[in-house]
Amino acid sequence: MRVHVDTEKCQGHNRCYALAPELFDVDDFGTAVVLNDGVVPAGLEDKAQLAVANCPEYAITITDD
């Protein structure tokens, strides 16, 4: 599983980082960036889903690769 952030949509609310700091960080402009190329470590799948559900801009997606 891998998470992706659409930086065009991201408005920097940082909810993803607050909910899942293991998966996301925030750059100097306040835009979310994925850690570890977006690869979701085992056991953090629920947090990835939570971040998707809580992004107000629908900027986070998940793929199965």
Ligand code: SF4
């Ligand atoms: S929650 Fe969504 S809009 Fe907010 S920083 Fe994360 S990706 Fe960007």
